[in-house]
Amino acid sequence: MDSLSVQGGIALWRKWRSKRKAGLQPKVWNIPADQQDREVSPDLEETLSHLSKTWERCHDLQIRCVNAGDNRLVIVWLGSMVDKQLLQEGIVEPLTRVDERIVSQAQLETLLQVGSLQWKTRWLDIDACLSAGQSVVFAEGIAGAVVVDLVKMPGRQVERPVVESAVMGPQEAFIEDIEQNIGLIRKRIKSPRLKVEVENRGTVTHTRIALIYVEGIIKPSIVAELKQRLENVKLDGILESNYVAEFICDAPRTIFPTVQITERPDVIASSLLQGRAALIVEGSPMSLLVPTTLFSFLQSSEDYYENYLVATFIRLLRHILFWSSLLLPALYVALLSFHQEMVPSRLLFAIAASHEGIPFPTVVEVLIMEIIFESLREAGLRLPRSIGQSVSIVGALVIGDAAVSAGLVSPLVVMVVSLTGIASFSVPYYHLGLASRVLRFSFIVGAGLFGLYGIILMVLMLLIHLASMRSFGVPYLAPITPFVWSQVEDQKDVFFRAPFRQDKTRPQLYESVDKKIP
Amino acid sequence: MRMNKVVTRRAFCLILAAVGLFLAACGDKTEITDLTIVTGLGIDQDGKNVRVTVQVRKAGEGAQSAGGTGQQGESGSQYINLAASGKTVEEAVQNLRKIIPRRLYFAHNTVVVFGRQFAKNGIDSALDFLLRSREFRRTQLFCVTSGTARDVLDANVGAEQVTALGLQRLLLPEDIEFFVVKITEILFLNELLSPSHVPVMTWIDVKRGQAILQGVALFRGDKLAELLPTQLAQSLFLLRGETETYTVELPCKQPGQKSMFRVRFIQRELKPVRKGEDVSFYVRIRGTAEPIEMCGGNFLKPETIREMGKDVNDELQRQLRKTVVFLQRRKLDGAMFGSAVYRSDPQWWRAHSKEWPQMFARVSVRIDTQVEVTRPGMTTTTPESNYTPELFPPKSVPGGNQP
Numbered sequence: 001m002d003s004l005s006v007q008g009g010i011a012l013w014r015k016w017r018s019k020r021k022a023g024l025q026p027k028v029w030n031i032p033a034d035q036q037d038r039e040v041s042p043d044l045e046e047t048l049s050h051l052s053k054t055w056e057r058c059h060d061l062q063i064r065c066v067n068a069g070d071n072r073l074v075i076v077w078l079g080s081m082v083d084k085q086l087l088q089e090g091i092v093e094p095l096t097r098v099d100e101r102i103v104s105q106a107q108l109e110t111l112l113q114v115g116s117l118q119w120k121t122r123w124l125d126i127d128a129c130l131s132a133g134q135s136v137v138f139a140e141g142i143a144g145a146v147v148v149d150l151v152k153m154p155g156r157q158v159e160r161p162v163v164e165s166a167v168m169g170p171q172e173a174f175i176e177d178i179e180q181n182i183g184l185i186r187k188r189i190k191s192p193r194l195k196v197e198v199e200n201r202g203t204v205t206h207t208r209i210a211l212i213y214v215e216g217i218i219k220p221s222i223v224a225e226l227k228q229r230l231e232n233v234k235l236d237g238i239l240e241s242n243y244v245a246e247f248i249c250d251a252p253r254t255i256f257p258t259v260q261i262t263e264r265p266d267v268i269a270s271s272l273l274q275g276r277a278a279l280i281v282e283g284s285p286m287s288l289l290v291p292t293t294l295f296s297f298l299q300s301s302e303d304y305y306e307n308y309l310v311a312t313f314i315r316l317l318r319h320i321l322f323w324s325s326l327l328l329p330a331l332y333v334a335l336l337s338f339h340q341e342m343v344p345s346r347l348l349f350a351i352a353a354s355h356e357g358i359p360f361p362t363v364v365e366v367l368i369m370e371i372i373f374e375s376l377r378e379a380g381l382r383l384p385r386s387i388g389q390s391v392s393i394v395g396a397l398v399i400g401d402a403a404v405s406a407g408l409v410s411p412l413v414v415m416v417v418s419l420t421g422i423a424s425f426s427v428p429y430y431h432l433g434l435a436s437r438v439l440r441f442s443f444i445v446g447a448g449l450f451g452l453y454g455i456i457l458m459v460l461m462l463l464i465h466l467a468s469m470r471s472f473g474v475p476y477l478a479p480i481t482p483f484v485w486s487q488v489e490d491q492k493d494v495f496f497r498a499p500f501r502q503d504k505t506r507p508q509l510y511e512s513v514d515k516k517i518p
Numbered sequence: 519m520r521m522n523k524v525v526t527r528r529a530f531c532l533i534l535a536a537v538g539l540f541l542a543a544c545g546d547k548t549e550i551t552d553l554t555i556v557t558g559l560g561i562d563q564d565g566k567n568v569r570v571t572v573q574v575r576k577a578g579e580g581a582q583s584a585g586g587t588g589q590q591g592e593s594g595s596q597y598i599n600l601a602a603s604g605k606t607v608e609e610a611v612q613n614l615r616k617i618i619p620r621r622l623y624f625a626h627n628t629v630v631v632f633g634r635q636f637a638k639n640g641i642d643s644a645l646d647f648l649l650r651s652r653e654f655r656r657t658q659l660f661c662v663t664s665g666t667a668r669d670v671l672d673a674n675v676g677a678e679q680v681t682a683l684g685l686q687r688l689l690l691p692e693d694i695e696f697f698v699v700k701i702t703e704i705l706f707l708n709e710l711l712s713p714s715h716v717p718v719m720t721w722i723d724v725k726r727g728q729a730i731l732q733g734v735a736l737f738r739g740d741k742l743a744e745l746l747p748t749q750l751a752q753s754l755f756l757l758r759g760e761t762e763t764y765t766v767e768l769p770c771k772q773p774g775q776k777s778m779f780r781v782r783f784i785q786r787e788l789k790p791v792r793k794g795e796d797v798s799f800y801v802r803i804r805g806t807a808e809p810i811e812m813c814g815g816n817f818l819k820p821e822t823i824r825e826m827g828k829d830v831n832d833e834l835q836r837q838l839r840k841t842v843v844f845l846q847r848r849k850l851d852g853a854m855f856g857s858a859v860y861r862s863d864p865q866w867w868r869a870h871s872k873e874w875p876q877m878f879a880r881v882s883v884r885i886d887t888q889v890e891v892t893r894p895g896m897t898t899t900t901p902e903s904n905y906t907p908e909l910f911p912p913k914s915v916p917g918g919n920q921p
Contacts (some may be wrong), residue, residue, distance in 0.1 A: 010530055014523075337547045340555075341625035341653070346683070348555065348626055349575065353596070355550050356577060362549060448547070449539060 037124040042143045044072055051076060054127060061130075064092070069099040072140040081133030083152035090114040091137060091148060102139050108146055112137065118147045128206060153177055158184070163430050164264050169305035173263045178208050178282040181265070185212060185278070188269035193217075199230060207238040208282040214272045219511045222472050226277055226290065241281040241288050248279075248290070251469045255438055257431040258471045260289035260296060267301045275512030291472035291510060295480070295494050298322060300428035303497050311497040318426055319495060325423035326436045329366050330443035330455050332416045336362040338451030354410045363448030365409045369417040370441065372399060377421075478509040553623040557597065558682025560667025561644050562633035567603040568643075570610035571668045572622070573682045574598060597680050599671050607647040624653040628686040630660050630703070631667035631722070637735070637742035645740065648703060656704040659689045661720040662735040662742060670722055673729040681729070688731060689720050697752040698731060699760045710740065713867060713874075714856035718754070721745050736852045743850055753841035757801065757853040759786040764805070766833045768826075770813035778811040779830045781889050790859045792866065798882040799855055801838070806892045812899070827891045835887050842883050849875040855883075 041047065048063070055061045060080040066073040073095050077087060090113045102108050105119055120126050121144040126136055133151035158180065161173035174181045182196055197211040209230065213223055229248040238244060245259040246252060262268065263285050268278045271289050279288040298318050303311040335343055336351065343351065358365065376395035380388045399418065403409045420440065427433040439462070446454035469476035479490035487508040492498035506512045560571035576598050602617060604610035615622055630648065632641055648654045663670045675684025691698045701720050709717035721732045734751035736744040746754060755761040764781040784805040791798045807830050845852050856874050860867040870877065904912035 010527060013530065014526060336550055340548070340550060340553065340623065341655075345557075345626040345628060348550070349557070349680075349683075352550050352553070352555055352575060358551070361547065363547075446539075451547075 037122055040121050040123060040126065040138070040144055042141045044074060044138060044140045047074060047138050050123060054123075055130075066092070066095050068096050070101045071098060073102075074138040075135065076130060076138070077135035077150075078130060078133055081151055081153055082135055083150050086114070086150045086152075087135060090150065091135060095137070103141065105142060105144060105146075108137065108139055108142065112146060112148060114148045114150065116149045118149075120145055120147050128200075131206065161263050164262060164267070164301065164428060166264075166300065166302040166305070168302055170264075170266045172265055174265060174280070174285040174287055176283050176285055178210060178280055181280045181285075181287065182210055182212070184265035185268055185272075185280075188265060189214065189272060194272070197227075201230065201233045201235070201244070202238040203234075203236045205237040205239070209233075209238070209244060210280040211277065212268070212272065212280065213277040214275075217273065217506070217512050217514050218275045218277055219513060222275075222277055222291065222510075225472060226279070230279075238281060239283060241279065241284040241286045244279060244281055245288050248288075250471050254465070254469060255435045256294070256466065256469070256476070257297065257429070257435065258292060258469060258476065260292040260429065261286045261431055262289060262429070263287070264301055270301075270304070274507050275510035291474040293471065293474060293478050293509065294432075294466060294476050297429040297432040298427065299493070308497045308499045312495075315497060316495055318428070321423040321426045322432070322436065325420055325427065325433075326440055326443060327455065327459075328420045328423065329370060329416055329440060330447035331452075332413070333363045333366050333444055334447040334451040334455055337448065351410070351412055354412060357407055358410055359407075360409075361448075362413075363444060365413050366417070366444055367441070369399070369403070369409050369413050370420075370444065372403070373417050373421055374437065474509050479507075484508075548621065552620055554618050554620040555623050556627050557680060558629050558631070558671050558685065559624070559627050560599075560601075560631040560633070560671045561607060561636050561641075562666045562668055563635035563639060564603045567605060568607050568610050568636065569601055569603045569668070570607060570614060571599050571601040571671050572614060573671050573680070574600060574618070577620075597682075599668065601668060607644045611647070624651060625655065627654060627658050627682075629682050629689065630658055631670045631685070632660070632662045632719070632742075633667040634662065634664045634742065636667075637662050637719075637737075640740045641737075641742075642740040645707070649707075654703070657702045659686060659720075660701050660703060660706050661685070661689055661722045662745075663722050663724070664732070664745060665724060669724045670729055673724040674727055675729045685722070685729060688722070688729065697748070697755055697761055697763070697765075699755050709854075710737070712854065712857045713860040713871065714851040714854045715739055716743075716850050716852045716854075718852060721751075736848075736850050738850060744848055746844075746852075749837065750841050750844060753837045754845075754852055756784065756786065756803070757788075757838060757841060759788065764834065765810075766807065766830050766837070768829050768833055772813060775813055776811070777809060777813045777826075779807040779826070779891065780810050781805040781807045781830070781834065788853075788855070788858050790855070790862050792863065795870075797859055797866075797877070798884065799858070801883060801885045803834070803838075803885070803887040803889075805889050807889050808893045808895060809891065810895065823891050827889060830891060831887055831889050834889060835885055838885050838887070842885070846879045846881075849879045851875070851878045855881070 038050075051061070051063060058078075060078050062077050062079045064075040066075065075087075075091055075095070094111050094113050098111055102111070109117060109119070118129075120129065120136075126145055126147065129147045130136055133153060135148045135150050137146045137148065155177045156175055158172050158175055160171045164173075172184060174184065178198075186194065191214070193215045195211075195213055195215050199209050199211070200206050201209050211223070211226060211230070226248065230244070233244055233247045235243060235247075241261065245257075245261065249258040251258050260271075268287055268289065272278060276289055276291060279290075281287070299315065300318070303315055340348060360368070372395075376391065376399070380391050380395070383391055399414060404411050404414060424433050424436055424440075427436065443455060443458055446458045448454075450457065467475070467477050467481050475482060479487060479494060484490075489505055490507050490509055492502070493507065503517055505515050506517060508515065554574045556572045556574055558573035560573075562569045562571070574597065576596050600614060600618060602610050602613035604613050611622070630644075632644070636644070648658075661670075670685070671681055673681060675681055675688055678684030678687060689698065690700050698720060701718065706717050706719060715738075717737045719735045719737065721735045722729055723732045724730070731748075733745065733747045734754060735742055736746060752761070752764060756764050762782065762784050764784060766779045766781060768777045768779070770776055782805060784803060787800075787802040789800040789802070791800055807827070809826070842853070851874070855878060856867070856871075867874075899913070
């Protein structure tokens with residue numbers, strides 16, 4: 001291609017880009033309830049009219065007017081999110097029995113037999129509290145309202161971890177309820193040094209995000225940076241922690257996770273003690289951990305719950321399995337289509353015998369098998385559990401036998417693909433497994449084009465990419481690259497798992513304030 | 519805006535580079551099914567021409583044949599020998615390519631068999647071909663046959679399915695009590711270029727359709743000089759210090775019987791002794807012997823053992839002496855004495871290397887062997903000779919067989 005046509009191509013591309021940009025307009029939400037902010041008036045009629053206007057067509061809003069003694073009181077709550085018994089005992093009963101006239105805020109607050117209450121005077125706050133499930137009490141002649149927390153969210157109980165299941169160790173996983181999730185961490189770190197800062201994000205959903213860290217351990221700049229990045233989360237709805245993760249991660253265009261996502265409170269607790277920060281997002285059982293490194297994705301929580309020698313062996317195995325889940329099919333392709341001399345003689349004779357009559361080149365064969373395998377995996381995940389089993393039976397038959405006897409692929413390819421599958425399942429964190437799942441295909445294509453040379457080239461590119469990334473200032477491949485001799489102690493928890501007796505310092509890559517473990 | 523331009527240009531270049539990758543389009547990719555994998559190679563003299571035989575796998579009918587079995591030389595065989603002739607080895611291989619539709623692939627060749635006639639004329643041209651090609655491994659095994667290489671590749675090897683792979687097994691000394699030493703291409707070349715200039719190669723023949731190890735072939739340079747049968751070959755390897763076991767046979771008093779001893783843990787030392795311009799050699803051999811077959815009625819008393827040790831020693835020395843005389847008579851320094859001199863005194867060697875074959879025929883060799891019979895094995899005497907009708911304790915036990 002000559003330079004002229006290259007420039008022409010670039011010009012065309014630019015034109016298309018600018019056109020596309022002009023079409024994109026920022027979204028504007030014109031919802032009155034989210035915009036006006038007025039003081040609560042002492043006049044109950046005005047209060048009721050505001051409520052009926054703002055909460056129009058909200059069937060679950062309950063308004064109860066109480067006339068007790070000389071007082072006119074209004075209790076408002078969302079029927080779907082309130083503990084009805086507590087409401088009855090704590091608010092309705094004491095208010096119906098009152099006989100003196102209520103004239104002040106303090107008087108109203110002493111009447112209510114509830115644990116926590118707040119005084120709000122602005123409608124924006126009150127509407128937000130109402131939508132969060134809290135109950136509100138208005139009284140005639142008082143410019144303000146008492147907000148009472150009697151929330152009982154519908155949701156499930158704490159259950160066993162599903163994604164990061166383990167044989168040993170605690171069997172609790174986070175759930176969708178943020179209060180319970182914070183409780184699960186508090187249960188493990190009983191100290192006022194455990195700080196929990198809650199923010200609301202999401203212009204419509206008002207999702208609570210809890211920023212959790214241990215003061216005196218974490219490097220303060222990490223907290224500051226995290227807060228600053230949370231400012232940038234500009235969405236109308238946050239339904240899962242990944243919504244936040246994509247905003248706060250360092251390298252948004254990489255396939256590798258730069259934010260660790262976990263459902264285990266024990267993982268969060270131990271990470272907090274290492275000097276890392278956690279984010280819990282309301283409505284998501286997956287919490288976020290920053291900063292993170294590649295190697296923390298290959299450390300299972302179970303490593304710390306069993307004999308350290310066994311754990312070291314298993315961890316080494318896991319590292320090998322991770323790389324083989326990336327490279328095994330590619331190596332097979334490279335050896336069989338470029339470097340036949342590298343295969344042991346007798347194995348090659350056997351492969352040659354089994355390969356006879358297969359119409360596809362090895363790279364196509366492997367790609368076919370990988371695609372079949374990935375589709376089965378996806379189908380097995382998405383289907384209801386009862387049908388999923390039958391899919392796996394059909395899949396085993398298709399992969400194992402039918403494809404071979406139909407002359408579509410050779411038996412060794414089936415073995416390589418299933419070995420790769422097993423290897424990829426051994427990565428403890430799902431997100432890293434996903435990355436290797438996708439990258440595997442490009443490695444296969446690279447091996448098909450250039451053989452071992454292509455694999456080496458791509459591994460180098462991958463290593464350069466990994467080494468160039470950072471997560472909240474911590475190099476992604478730390479503590480291997482950069483290797484710092486003064487921080488050589490960090491090596492004890494990468495490929496090995498040192499016994500707890502020898503854990504004298506926190507990992508230095510997170511630059512914790514308090515380096516010594518007392 | 520400037521940043522955007524840079525990013526756009528960079529993205530464009532990346533896309534170009536990525537597309538460029540695909541232009542390679544699997545350039546030198548070769549599928550396994552496009553190869554004819556050669557497992558064995560035979561080189562024979564064919565009148566004035568050279569005949570090259572390759573053993574290759576038959577192209578199967580499909581995946582079903584993967585587990586199929588076949589017997590060599592029979593209708594169900596999976597392997598076939600193809601041959602072509604030419605003026606040189608390379609030309610013969612070129613002619614082979616004319617009859618084989620897939621690419622001839624030599625990287626997995628396991629064994630090269632030389633026919634006697636070809637080897638006698640010199641294998642230098644074949645070595646040139648084997649060394650020049652990128653595909654051949656330096657670890658492929660070499661052997662020579664007194665007949666034709668073609669016959670060896672056609673023969674059966676034990677219960678092995680593929681002759682070439684069977685030959686590979688036969689030529690690799692898996693059994694520690696066996697005398698054969700592995701001779702690969704690289705080892706042969708090392709010996710060819712060593713001061714002694716007498717490389718050796720394993721000798722294999724065909725008898726009744728079965729390949730059989732016969733001994734060892736001595737080359738003078740690249741030309742086959744002499745074929746040594748098993749007993750001599752065994753002694754030769756002992757002199758060269760390449761084997762750790764040696765089998766000694768002794769006649770018994772009873773006619774038609776013999777006892778056998780296996781000398782193990784052999785330590786061999788070869789010292790050239792220079793006196794002025796003259797050189798002599800001192801071979802020191804130490805080892806322990808173990809009876810593997812005994813004459814009838816022979817019991818392991820201390821005196822018997824001492825006596826047996828002496829006999830074994832004498833026999834071993836006799837065999838070694840016989841081998842040295844054999845070599846000296848033919849002026850073939852197969853025991854690598856020349857290399858030993860060269861290692862100890864290169865300057866002397868350089869001055870005398872030209873007349874070495876003549877000198878070797880005259881050098882005096884002192885052989886010092888000392889072998890002790892130690893372990894009797896799992897039994898001291900045969901069960902029948904231990905039997906007495908009265909069921910007395912066995913005779914081999916001190917005080918046994920006495921009423």
